[in-house]
Amino acid sequence: xxxxxxxxxxxxxxxxxxxxxxxxxxxxxxxxxxxxxxxxxxxxxxxxxxxxxxxxxxxxxxxxxxxxxxxxxxxxxxxxxxxxxxxxxxxxxxxxxxxxxxxxxxxxxxxxxxxxxxxxxxxxxxxxxxxxxxxxxxxxxxxxxxxxxxxxxxxxxxxxxxxxxxxxxxxxxxxxxxxxxxxxxxxxxxxxxxxxxxxxxxxxxxxxxxxxxxxxxxxxxxxxxxxxxxxxxxxxxxxxxxxxxxxxxxxxxxxxxxxxxxxxxxxxxxxxxxx
Amino acid sequence: xxxxxxxxxxxxxxxxxxxxxxxxxxxxxxxxxxxxxxxxxxxxxxxxxxxxxxxxxxxxxxxxxxxxxxxxxxxxxxxxxxxxxxxxxxxxxxxxxxxxxxxxxxxxxxxxxxxxxxxxxxxxxxxxxxxxxxxxxxxxxxxxxxxxxxxxxxxxxxxxxxxxxxxxxxxxxxxxxxxxxxxxxxxxxxxxxxxxxxxxxxxxxxx
Amino acid sequence: xxxxxxxxxxxxxxxxxxxxxxxxxxxxxxxxxxxxxxxxxxxxxxxxxxxxxxxxxxxxxxxxxxxxxxxxxxxxxxxxxxxxxxxxxxxxxxxxxxxxxxxxxxxxxxxxxxxxxxxxxxxxxxxxxxxxxxxxxxxxxxxxxxxxxxxxxxxxxxxxxxxxxxxxxxxxxxxxxxxxxxxxxxxxxxxxxxxxxxxxxxxxxxxxxxxxxxxxxxxxxxxxxxxxxxxxxxxxxxxxxxxxxxxxxxxxxxxxxxxxxxxxxxxxxxxxxxxxxxxxxxxxxxxxxxxxxxxxxxxxxxxxxxxxxxxxxxxxxxxxxxxxxxxxxxxxxxxxxxxxxxxxxxxxxxxxxxxxxxxxxxxxxxxxxxxxxxxxxxxxxxxxxxxxxxxxxxxxxxxxxxxxx
Numbered sequence: 097x098x099x100x101x102x103x104x105x106x107x108x109x110x111x112x113x114x115x116x117x118x119x120x121x122x123x124x125x126x127x128x129x130x131x132x133x134x135x136x137x138x139x140x141x142x143x144x145x146x147x148x149x150x151x152x153x154x155x156x157x158x159x160x161x162x163x164x165x166x167x168x169x170x171x172x173x174x175x176x177x178x179x180x181x182x183x184x185x186x187x188x189x190x191x192x193x194x195x196x197x198x199x200x201x202x203x204x205x206x207x208x209x210x211x212x213x214x215x216x217x218x219x220x221x222x223x224x225x226x227x228x229x230x231x232x233x234x235x236x237x238x239x240x241x242x243x244x245x246x247x248x249x250x251x252x253x254x255x256x257x258x259x260x261x262x263x264x265x266x267x268x269x270x271x272x273x274x275x276x277x278x279x280x281x282x283x284x285x286x287x288x289x290x291x292x293x294x295x296x297x298x299x300x301x302x303x304x305x306x307x308x309x310x311x312x313x314x315x316x317x318x319x320x321x322x323x324x325x326x327x328x329x330x331x332x333x334x335x336x337x338x339x340x341x342x343x344x345x346x347x348x349x350x351x352x353x354x355x356x357x358x359x360x361x362x363x364x365x366x367x368x369x370x371x
Numbered sequence: 372x373x374x375x376x377x378x379x380x381x382x383x384x385x386x387x388x389x390x391x392x393x394x395x396x397x398x399x400x401x402x403x404x405x406x407x408x409x410x411x412x413x414x415x416x417x418x419x420x421x422x423x424x425x426x427x428x429x430x431x432x433x434x435x436x437x438x439x440x441x442x443x444x445x446x447x448x449x450x451x452x453x454x455x456x457x458x459x460x461x462x463x464x465x466x467x468x469x470x471x472x473x474x475x476x477x478x479x480x481x482x483x484x485x486x487x488x489x490x491x492x493x494x495x496x497x498x499x500x501x502x503x504x505x506x507x508x509x510x511x512x513x514x515x516x517x518x519x520x521x522x523x524x525x526x527x528x529x530x531x532x533x534x535x536x537x538x539x540x541x542x543x544x545x546x547x548x549x550x551x552x553x554x555x556x557x558x559x560x561x562x563x564x565x566x567x568x569x570x571x572x573x574x575x576x577x578x
Numbered sequence: 579x580x581x582x583x584x585x586x587x588x589x590x591x592x593x594x595x596x597x598x599x600x601x602x603x604x605x606x607x608x609x610x611x612x613x614x615x616x617x618x619x620x621x622x623x624x625x626x627x628x629x630x631x632x633x634x635x636x637x638x639x640x641x642x643x644x645x646x647x648x649x650x651x652x653x654x655x656x657x658x659x660x661x662x663x664x665x666x667x668x669x670x671x672x673x674x675x676x677x678x679x680x681x682x683x684x685x686x687x688x689x690x691x692x693x694x695x696x697x698x699x700x701x702x703x704x705x706x707x708x709x710x711x712x713x714x715x716x717x718x719x720x721x722x723x724x725x726x727x728x729x730x731x732x733x734x735x736x737x738x739x740x741x742x743x744x745x746x747x748x749x750x751x752x753x754x755x756x757x758x759x760x761x762x763x764x765x766x767x768x769x770x771x772x773x774x775x776x777x778x779x780x781x782x783x784x785x786x787x788x789x790x791x792x793x794x795x796x797x798x799x800x801x802x803x804x805x806x807x808x809x810x811x812x813x814x815x816x817x818x819x820x821x822x823x824x825x826x827x828x829x830x831x832x833x834x835x836x837x838x839x840x841x842x843x844x845x846x847x848x849x850x851x852x853x854x855x856x857x858x859x860x861x862x863x864x865x866x867x868x869x870x871x872x873x874x875x876x877x878x879x880x881x882x883x884x885x886x887x888x889x890x891x892x893x894x895x896x897x898x899x900x901x902x903x904x905x906x907x908x909x910x911x912x913x914x915x916x917x918x919x920x921x922x923x924x925x926x927x928x929x930x931x932x933x934x935x936x937x938x939x940x941x942x943x944x945x946x947x948x949x950x951x952x953x954x955x956x957x958x959x960x961x962x963x964x965x966x967x968x969x970x971x972x973x974x975x976x977x978x979x980x981x982x983x
Contacts, residue, residue, distance in 0.1 A: 106499070108496045111495055111496045111499060112492045112495075112496070115491055116492075119491070127526070129529050130525060131525050132525065132528045132532075132535050134535060134539055135539060148682075148685035148686055149683050149685070150683030150684070151683060160862070161479055161480040161481075161482075161483035162483040162486060162487035164480065164484055165484050165488075193479075193861070196472055196476070200476075225411045225414070225415070226407055226410065226411050229406075229407045229411075230407070232403065232407075233400075233403065233407060236400055236640070236642075237642075237692070240404065258678070258679070259679070259681045261680070262643060262690060262692040264643075264689075264692070265680075274888075274889075275862075275889075276792065276886070288732075289729075291982075300523070301913050304542055304546050304547075304550065305913055307542050307543050307546060307547040307550070308547040308551045308554070310543075311543065311547060321523070323523050323524065326525075342525050343525075346524040346525055346526035346527075347526070348495075349520045349521065349523070349524045349527075350526065352494070352498050353517050353520055353521070355498055355499040356498050356499070356502050356513065356517070358499070359498070359499045359500070359502065359503065360502070360503060360504050363503050389739070392732070392735075393729055393732050393735075393736055394727055394728060394729070395638050395725075395729050396641070396725045396727050397640035397641055397696060399640075400640045418827070418860070421826065421830075421857050421860065424827060424857045425857055425858075428856055428857070482863070483863050486863035486866055486867060486893075487863060490889060490893065493892050494892060494917075497895075497896055497917070501920045501921065502920070553912050553927075553928050554912060556928050556929045557912070557928040557929050559742065559929065559951045559955055559958075560910065560928070560929030560931070560951060561797050561910070561932070562742055562746065562951075562954075563746050563947045563948065563951045564797040564800060564801065564932050565797060566746050566747065567936075567944065567947055568797075570750075572941075573800065573804075573944070
């Protein structure tokens with residue numbers, strides 16, 4: 097076996113170890129690279145900034161722990177921005193396994209950092225079953241779909257819900273999404289009927305799909321992956337896990353590019369050798 | 372007759388769902404709401420059925436000492452523990468000592484995010500093994516991939532401040548155009564499949 | 579099909595009439611604001627009262643909502659920050675008791691009051707709420723919520739829906755009356771299916787079939803079932819073993835029926851084992867872990883990934899590659915296609931998944947529906963070109979008509 101063939105058949109475990117080192121080492125030796133702001137994230141920031149103070153922002157937790165490393169930082173940053181502008185936050189989710197993530201975010205950011213009061217400044221309705229079908233009805237009659245909050249309190253007993261009846265009550269709807277049901281359903285079933293401001297935060301793999309909706313105006317903003325979350329952390333001036341993760345992501349991307357280049361160099365050299 | 376009733380139900384429900392999208396009137400919306408509640412009830416029942424099936428099939432494996440039966444013990448115990456924890460205090464807040472939340476954040480959270488992170492390793496090994504510049508199109512693909520990878524991380528912007536703009540252009544134009552085209556085709560396929568189901572032509576799922 | 583023919587003709591006619599504007603969209607009930615004489619609403623000095631300018635039916639709804647519009651309290655301009663919020667007060671009698679039914683922040687000048695009964699009169703007051711004072715507008719009304727029977731913001735959507743359905747149904751009708759099968763480009767994957775199962779049989783190893791993450795209400799899963807029927811037919815014929823771990827219990831039930839039917843057709847009902855098709859878990863990564871475990875332990879010779887896949891696609895494909903399995907994939911999830919294309923031997927891209935099911939069935943009607951899809955796609959291409967050209971020369975009427983809302 098030639099040298100080239102040996103490299104081409106490199107044990108995958110060596111590749112895995114180098115990836116692990118590329119991700120772990122920057123955590124101990126941070127590069128502190130500045131994060132640039134892209135237009136889709138800036139657009140979302142501007143929308144929240146321009147909403148009248150006290151507007152209601154719906155945040156839908158459409159992800160589970162597997163997407164949390166990318167989407168939790170985005171969720172927390174957006175909540176910080178909303179609370180700093182004295183907007184009210186209405187949390188729900190289309191994923192049952194995402195409910196504790198929403199609860200934790202609200203308790204940590206809302207109650208912990210901004211001293212907001214549950215039922216007055218924010219409310220959490222947890223998991224809403226039915227996916228797309230639930231969204232069709234949500235915009236028409238919020239109280240009918242969200243009958244009790246995540247703690248079992250009836251919707252009519254929550255002060256904040258008095259003025260939230262239908263889609264018109266929401267200044268912005270934000271789907272933090274990593275699959276189905278998620279942003280697709282919000283766009284196709286909710287926004288198509290009820291219009292209004294709709295934005296999304298996606299894992300990095302899902303983000304490219306939503307640029308087409310940004311162009312048509314169906315989305316007013318897009319946070320893509322951990323990079324998007326890091327951009328939003330910079331905009332709200334509160335740095336967290338996304339910013340910390342950017343150094344690791346930078347090195348990992350360079351490593352992948354290096355492997356692609358190496359693989360192609362070996363491929364072409366082997367091809368020439370055989371010819 | 373055995374097939375006609377389900378086909379008739381599918382036809383009526385399919386047409387109603389399409390038509391109700393265009394009719395905001397209250398009677399139609401109320402009927403929609405009723406059907407939604409039925410749908411949720413059916414789905415909930417099937418989730419329960421699945422859990423029972425899961426417990427039953429794994430219990431059978433333990434009883435007959437089938438291959439990998441020890442993993443079935445772990446599964447049954449995990450299922451029971453989460454069920455008990457959930458019924459006990461699953462619905463309350465993030466208070467200390469809530470066993471459900473403890474298990475969620477200390478077991479499920481790290482397990483699931485670890486599984487998702489496997490993609491980083493797999494994409495690297497796939498990139499090394501399979502991303503070859505075999506022809507012109509592949510070269511174009513690789514160049515675009517490298518540009519996007521550099522533009523989506525701060526180190527790319529540090530190397531050249533044009534990388535993020537190039538990346539945004541690639542995402543907003545070639546990427547969006549391609550996604551839109553593929554999406555149109557897929558959605559037409561979806562409509563065709565749905566029509567076949569509504570009209571009773573597609574019946575494979577009814578066997 | 580007689581019902582389908584007349585239904586499609588009706589749909590075509592209706593769609594054309596609406597598109598050409600001969601049928602009006604259902605009218606919205608519009609009620610101009612009629613300020614009613616009422617009690618003095620100057621309020622306590624401090625903030626000044628707003629003025630209601632319009633009370634109108636919310637368009638394109640079920641008659642359960644009324645839009646209230648007002649001019650902001652002059653205090654917002656005179657002393658910014660003095661007004662905290664506006665309270666929307668409603669009564670079902672002009673001189674009746676008014677209750678607060680909504681609150682909006684200062685700066686707002688509209689509110690949609692929902693949860694109403696259609697065709698009932700309602701009267702409104704808007705109260706500007708300051709730190710120490712409040713001031714209510716004059717009573718305005720009555721406003722009525724009117725039910726609409728057609729959402730006129732969706733005209734273009736209806737027209738396109740009718741057009742696409744007509745093309746597909748028309749092709750189906752044509753296919754039923756045509757002798758022989760319509761031409762459909764043969765996909766290489768069809769031969770690959772037989773090759774993969776043959777290889778698994780020779781090696782004495784399993785065939786692993788993954789139906790995707792979604793339940794049977796998703797068309798990708800239904801398409802996957804169609805192909806499963808063919809795969810099961812082949813495994814029954816060749817004597818190979820199928821392994822189908824399922825994400826959803828309903829999908830499991832339907833897969834069992836599909837496979838059982840295939841084994842019956844192949845004349846091998848005794849070789850059908852329902853335990854080969856089993857529910858694993860609905861949790862995405864729990865399922866990934868389980869399937870990866872099966873691959874590493876059982877080393878199937880052929881892996882089929884057909885249906886809706888998400889983040890797990892590359893994990894499946896790479897693991898399958900490392901065990902040396904022949905891999906055939908197909909999904910309509912655009913984000914996952916690159917991973918399957920890179921790591922699998924054959925990939926059905928997007929709508930090819932739907933077409934494959936129809937094509938494998940050999941049913942001329944199903945093939946006809948695929949042709950209808952292709953014609954609809956050609957129509958879309960023409961529409962896109964026309965729209966782009968018109969926009970370039972400054973004519974927006976076509977693109978504006980297509981926009982929703």
